Amino acid sequence: MQPSSSTSAAPLRVVIVGGGTAGWMCAAGLARLLPDKDYALTLIESDEIGTVGVGEATLPHIREFNAMLGLDEAEFMAATQGSFKLGIEFVGWDKPGGRYVHPFGTFGERWGGLDFQHHWLRARASGKPVGEWPEYSFAAAMCREGVFDMPDPDPRSIRSTFSYAYHFDAGLYARYLRGWATQRGVRRIEGKIVEVSRSTETGLVESVSLESGARIEGDLFIDCSGFRSLLLGQNMGVAWQDWSEWLPCDRAMAVPCASVAGITPFTRSTAQTGGWTWRIPLQHRIGNGYVFASAFCSEDRARETLLGAIDGTPLAEPRVLRFQAGRRERGWEGNVVAVGLSSGFLEPLESTSIFLIQAAVIDLAKLMPRPGGAIDPRLTAEFNRLFAIHYDRTRDFLVLHYTANARHGEPLWDHVRNMALPDSLAHKIDLFRSSGRAPDYKLGLFSRDSWLAVLMGQGIMPQAWDRQADRAPLDQVVGRLADLRERIASNAAALPAHADFLAGYCPAGDVAVVA
Numbered sequence: 001m002q003p004s005s006s007t008s009a010a011p012l013r014v015v016i017v018g019g020g021t022a023g024w025m026c027a028a029g030l031a032r033l034l035p036d037k038d039y040a041l042t043l044i045e046s047d048e049i050g051t052v053g054v055g056e057a058t059l060p061h062i063r064e065f066n067a068m069l070g071l072d073e074a075e076f077m078a079a080t081q082g083s084f085k086l087g088i089e090f091v092g093w094d095k096p097g098g099r100y101v102h103p104f105g106t107f108g109e110r111w112g113g114l115d116f117q118h119h120w121l122r123a124r125a126s127g128k129p130v131g132e133w134p135e136y137s138f139a140a141a142m143c144r145e146g147v148f149d150m151p152d153p154d155p156r157s158i159r160s161t162f163s164y165a166y167h168f169d170a171g172l173y174a175r176y177l178r179g180w181a182t183q184r185g186v187r188r189i190e191g192k193i194v195e196v197s198r199s200t201e202t203g204l205v206e207s208v209s210l211e212s213g214a215r216i217e218g219d220l221f222i223d224c225s226g227f228r229s230l231l232l233g234q235n236m237g238v239a240w241q242d243w244s245e246w247l248p249c250d251r252a253m254a255v256p257c258a259s260v261a262g263i264t265p266f267t268r269s270t271a272q273t274g275g276w277t278w279r280i281p282l283q284h285r286i287g288n289g290y291v292f293a294s295a296f297c298s299e300d301r302a303r304e305t306l307l308g309a310i311d312g313t314p315l316a317e318p319r320v321l322r323f324q325a326g327r328r329e330r331g332w333e334g335n336v337v338a339v340g341l342s343s344g345f346l347e348p349l350e351s352t353s354i355f356l357i358q359a360a361v362i363d364l365a366k367l368m369p370r371p372g373g374a375i376d377p378r379l380t381a382e383f384n385r386l387f388a389i390h391y392d393r394t395r396d397f398l399v400l401h402y403t404a405n406a407r408h409g410e411p412l413w414d415h416v417r418n419m420a421l422p423d424s425l426a427h428k429i430d431l432f433r434s435s436g437r438a439p440d441y442k443l444g445l446f447s448r449d450s451w452l453a454v455l456m457g458q459g460i461m462p463q464a465w466d467r468q469a470d471r472a473p474l475d476q477v478v479g480r481l482a483d484l485r486e487r488i489a490s491n492a493a494a495l496p497a498h499a500d501f502l503a504g505y506c507p508a509g510d511v512a513v514v515a
């Protein structure tokens with residue numbers, strides 16, 4: 001029998017628990033992707049509990065999500081005080097005083113079917129003048145110049161070789177998506193959930209009850225309740241994998257400050273004795289924070305470091321958030337799917353959480369149960385397979401930043417340099433060191449160019465390259481490298497200042513500063 005494209009069964013009742021970034025991305029994404037008549041979406045959020053209120057830097061993938069919703073970019077950026085992000089500048093991560101950018105875009109060009117780094121490594125080993133690795137990234141050059149313009153659609157242009165993401169006010173983004181989703185039929189309920197009822201027979205969640213006494217029944221529950229993990233963790237009891245042996249930071253202190261002249265088109269992450277500080281420039285303010293390991297740094301010390309590191313006047317009292325790195329064993333159990341902080345947490349070093357939300361929403365939409373039937377365990381297993389891949393690959397990339405450091409004599413940094421690595425990461429580093437080969441995933445984070453940026457940025461230089469690179473005449477390669485460097489530098493220097501571009505494209509105007 002052919003599966004029918006539609007069904008006469010009653011719509012599947014999907015209850016989203018939580019209205020932070022995860023909840024509203026879920027609501028908007030599912031409202032856009034699923035047929036209205038088959039799914040009834042309800043979102044419950046509690047004003048009393050509120051949201052985590054951080055999460056302001058993104059990855060380029062968010063543009064696909066926004067485009068899928070059909071958001072107007074300039075309108076969305078103005079509404080969220082957004083700015084453009086071309087990558088992350090890492091200060092002091094490789095060694096005190098060191099600096100490199102993880103740019104969004106490619107390094108160099110593929111020649112003769114070979115990845116660019118092999119040509120560069122081979123020419124560099126010859127002793128010829130080939131410049132430094134970052135000189136081959138257009139996005140890195142744009143960061144150095146503090147400029148921005150839209151990528152050129154012509155793939156032959158050097159200006160087509162970068163991508164971009166956004167910095168935005170996370171509270172305003174959730175509010176923006178809320179407006180979008182509720183206009184498209186998502187039912188919003190404000191109230192605090194005080195009880196979760198499960199069937200004694202099947203173990204599935206049947207309903208949640210609010211403080212007001214209201215009871216909301218559902219067929220599928222999406223847990224977007226934040227660190228509480230109200231359904232998946234607390235009720236379904238799905239175990240937590242603790243990754244603090246590799247990612248020991250367990251606190252963050254956040255404080256917004258007044259803007260200063262010139263909005264940088266990148267996030268900055270500065271290594272500190274007990275962790276690292278972030279700087280995220282928005283149109284109306286700068287978001288700052290210190291992610292630190294409480295075993296190596298007290299809260300008083302963190303506060304002193306953070307307030308000493310910010311550019312402008314603090315706009316609020318610093319507030320502390322506590323967490324542990326890790327993820328749930330599974331993201332989907334029974335009829336509960338966790339999305340966002342309820343499913344796991346990786347520190348915001350590479351701004352990955354919102355991407356992980358997006359990936360979960362897209363995977364869930366593809367694997368969504370049909371109305372009127374039982375949940376197919378094969379769909380659940382596939383979601384969990386993808387969930388683990390996304391989290392585990394992201395973890396390896398973050399751990400790389402810590403382990404490859406030359407900050408000798410600082411207890412946290414000595415500890416992470418000497419810790420035993422996940423096997424999957426140890427293999428990647430060894431392979432790169434010995435052959436110049438970088439991971440090249442077809443799914444999820446991070447791209448080969450991102451790995452190259454951080455591997456070399458952290459000072460890991462391969463001892464060899466692909467032998468096929470030796471076939472090309474060396475002088476020809478050196479000439480092409482020089483030409484590439486020149487095209488990158490001159491084209492980047494000709495672009496408008498980021499602040500000027502923002503002022504013309506998506507001026508946000510004055511709003512009350514939301515901390």
Ligand SMILES: Cc1cc2nc3c(=O)[nH]c(=O)nc-3n(C[C@H](O)[C@H](O)[C@H](O)COP(=O)(O)OP(=O)(O)OC[C@H]3O[C@@H](n4cnc5c(N)ncnc54)[C@H](O)[C@@H]3O)c2cc1C
Nearest residue numbers: 018019020021022051052055057193226340341348353354
């Ligand atoms: C310090 C820090 C910095 C970060 N920086 C970044 C970044 O730069 N980039 C990035 O991508 N990510 C970042 N993140 C992660 C990002 O903030 C989160 O992934 C994102 O905000 C999603 O959060 P959430 O929606 O899962 O949870 P929350 O924002 O905590 O929302 C939880 C929701 O559940 C509701 N809720 C909870 N319990 C109940 C209940 N009993 N009844 C009713 N409602 C309930 C709450 O009211 C709220 O609406 C950062 C996180 C931290 C901690």
